[in-house]
Amino acid sequence: MKKSGADIPFTYLCTFSGLDEKARRMKMAEFAANGAKHIVLSDGVFKFVAGEPKMYLEFQREVCDAGLTFVDSHAPFGGECDPAIPVPEYRRQMLARLKFNLQLAADFGVDTMCVHIDTTLYPGYTLAQHLDAARATLDEVLPVAEKLGIAIGLENIFKPLNSVDDVLTLIKEFPSPCLGACFDSGHANIMEHGKLDPECVAYDRFGKVGETVPWEKDVLDRMLPHIVNCHLHDNHAVKDEHDLPGRGSVDWKNVFAKLRTAPRLKSMQSEVIAVKHALPIKTLVETFERLRK
Amino acid sequence: MVPFSYCYDWGVMDDNTRPVAMEEFAANGARHLVLTSNLIELISGTPKMYLKLKEEARNAGLDFVDSHMPFNFETDIALPVAEYRPQMLGRMKFNLELIHDYGVDTCCFHICSRYRREYTMAQHMDAARKSLEELVPLAEELGVVICLENIFQPCNLVDDVLTLIKEFPSPCLGACFDIGHAYLMEQGMNVENCVVPSHWEGVSPVPWEKNILDRMLPHIVNCHLHDNAGDLDTHTIPGRGKIDWAPAMAKLRTAPRLRNMQSEVIPVRRNGIPIRAIVESFNRILG
Numbered sequence: 001m002k003k004s005g006a007d008i009p010f011t012y013l014c015t016f017s018g019l020d021e022k023a024r025r026m027k028m029a030e031f032a033a034n035g036a037k038h039i040v041l042s043d044g045v046f047k048f049v050a051g052e053p054k055m056y057l058e059f060q061r062e063v064c065d066a067g068l069t070f071v072d073s074h075a076p077f078g079g080e081c082d083p084a085i086p087v088p089e090y091r092r093q094m095l096a097r098l099k100f101n102l103q104l105a106a107d108f109g110v111d112t113m114c115v116h117i118d119t120t121l122y123p124g125y126t127l128a129q130h131l132d133a134a135r136a137t138l139d140e141v142l143p144v145a146e147k148l149g150i151a152i153g154l155e156n157i158f159k160p161l162n163s164v165d166d167v168l169t170l171i172k173e174f175p176s177p178c179l180g181a182c183f184d185s186g187h188a189n190i191m192e193h194g195k196l197d198p199e200c201v202a203y204d205r206f207g208k209v210g211e212t213v214p215w216e217k218d219v220l221d222r223m224l225p226h227i228v229n230c231h232l233h234d235n236h237a238v239k240d241e242h243d244l245p246g247r248g249s250v251d252w253k254n255v256f257a258k259l260r261t262a263p264r265l266k267s268m269q270s271e272v273i274a275v276k277h278a279l280p281i282k283t284l285v286e287t288f289e290r291l292r293k
Numbered sequence: 294m295v296p297f298s299y300c301y302d303w304g305v306m307d308d309n310t311r312p313v314a315m316e317e318f319a320a321n322g323a324r325h326l327v328l329t330s331n332l333i334e335l336i337s338g339t340p341k342m343y344l345k346l347k348e349e350a351r352n353a354g355l356d357f358v359d360s361h362m363p364f365n366f367e368t369d370i371a372l373p374v375a376e377y378r379p380q381m382l383g384r385m386k387f388n389l390e391l392i393h394d395y396g397v398d399t400c401c402f403h404i405c406s407r408y409r410r411e412y413t414m415a416q417h418m419d420a421a422r423k424s425l426e427e428l429v430p431l432a433e434e435l436g437v438v439i440c441l442e443n444i445f446q447p448c449n450l451v452d453d454v455l456t457l458i459k460e461f462p463s464p465c466l467g468a469c470f471d472i473g474h475a476y477l478m479e480q481g482m483n484v485e486n487c488v489v490p491s492h493w494e495g496v497s498p499v500p501w502e503k504n505i506l507d508r509m510l511p512h513i514v515n516c517h518l519h520d521n522a523g524d525l526d527t528h529t530i531p532g533r534g535k536i537d538w539a540p541a542m543a544k545l546r547t548a549p550r551l552r553n554m555q556s557e558v559i560p561v562r563r564n565g566i567p568i569r570a571i572v573e574s575f576n577r578i579l580g
Binding site: 047048049050051052053054056057076078079080081089090092093095096097099100103104106107 | 334335337338339340341343344363365366367368376377379380383384386387390391393394
């Protein structure tokens with residue numbers, strides 16, 4: 001069924017790195033003043049709350065005072081956090097970290113969590129061993145997500161082990177309302193249109209491990225039945241710019257038209273990194289408001 | 294002789310100064326560090342530090358023996374507010390896994406760091422029991438001993454520690470004897486401006502304690518060694534306070550479950566004590 005863009009909660013990635021309480025509150029107030037209702041429980045916030053226990057309550061207070069709520073989340077990613085860590089002695093901390101983050105997400109009222117299958121490949125292990133490790137992780141973590149009512153969204157990325165095929169394989173192997181896909185518009189653009197530019201970041205990511213880039217087609221169509229959340233940002237199919245829609249080559253009309261038909265979609269997210277591009281929050285919110293109409 | 298470990302104010306250090314302080318400990322003959330609450334928070338909040346911190350210690354020729362769970366309202370096992378408990382338990386379980394991964398087999402827990410006056414002592418203690426019901430089985434699986442510490446605050450008395458240890462008989466639950474806190478609770482009633490009564494205002498008269506070390510002795514698994522003068526919890530080096538160290542150390546050595554000893558001197562934030570002075574002061578009392 002085609003939904004109105006306004007029916008689906010829309011959230012904004014809001015970075016707080018280096019900000020003190022007053023600056024954080026100002027930033028949240030700025031989003032709210034421009035009509036935003038939700039911000040993302042980002043990997044940065046998870047790290048913040050995990051590293052400073054008092055932030056568990058303080059951060060919730062700050063968001064509430066700004067009149068905002070959390071809707072979706074992004075699990076920390078990178079070597080020590082990846083579900084596909086194949087090194088046995090590192091896996092227990094990764095599993096405990098992921099379970100703890102799911103608990104925090106539930107406490108913060110969030111019902112989706114984007115998870116990267118793998119960000120860092122460990123030398124001495126094959127891609128198949130990494131993927132098996134991801135399976136072992138889902139075996140253990142998915143029941144926790146189901147208990148907490150949080151849908152894990154596996155993200156498509158321009159790196160080995162994060163292709164649409166990898167995402168769909170795992171979703172097929174673990175049929176659950178709490179496992180789905182996180183569609184990333186920028187990453188899809190790179191994997192669909194980056195082939196002609198030798199500077200495309202995908203060449204580097206796959207080349208590092210001696211793999212040929214498995215260029216993709218129809219990423220959104222293939223992921224559509226499984227999409228629970230999404231990352232919306234633009235680029236020129238060369239670098240992962242995380243720029244404002246309209247400043248790159250993503251076909252936004254098509255993306256929004258299709259996303260509205262995604263049967264499992266729970267929320268949409270701006271994953272524009274505004275700080276990186278010195279973007280005013282007003283411009284950011286107005287751009288997405290136009291696209292959502 | 295059990296391993297002796299040193300805590301430090303790692304919370305005020307950064308990626309540049311931390312390795313240097315580790316080298317300083319090693320140069321003065323230290324072999325072991327405490328995986329402190331600050332360090333646990335560091336590796337909890339900064340995933341890349343999980344491997345980096347191990348490497349920093351290894352490069353200095355040190356390892357981690359003993360640990361201290363983060364403590365505050367949000368991390369108290371006696372946290373009585375129902376909606377905050379799942380995050381607390383999730384955090385404790387995650388931290389126990391990290392401690393195990395660091396090769397550490399003892400962890401000091403405060404029963405209650407922030408007593409909430411709108412709840413009764415019984416409610417706090419019941420919350421602590423519920424927490425232990427979940428945490429002790431994981432500690433047993435990991436082989437990490439949860440050590441409950443005596444503190445001069447409500448719900449942290451020797452009676453409270455021993456009650457919980459009795460109710461949860463397990464090789465993975467024991468006591469952390471804090472000699473500085475014991476001194477405050479045994480001698481503070483005779484000392485002007487003692488910090489203890491302020492922690493009991495609006496709760497009850499201060500239940501001053503006696504023979505703390507004797508009572509805890511059969512259950513002591515790790516310990517916090519630091520000095521004070523009976524007024525403030527200064528965490529200074531032995532000799533700068535009024536604790537009679539020789540008999541205390543002799544007795545402590547007979548503790549049947551003791552696995553390690555710890556300097557809990559707080560050198561930077563409270564006392565301005567060089568690492569060399571810390572190590573030498575403990576070498577003197579250890580003989």
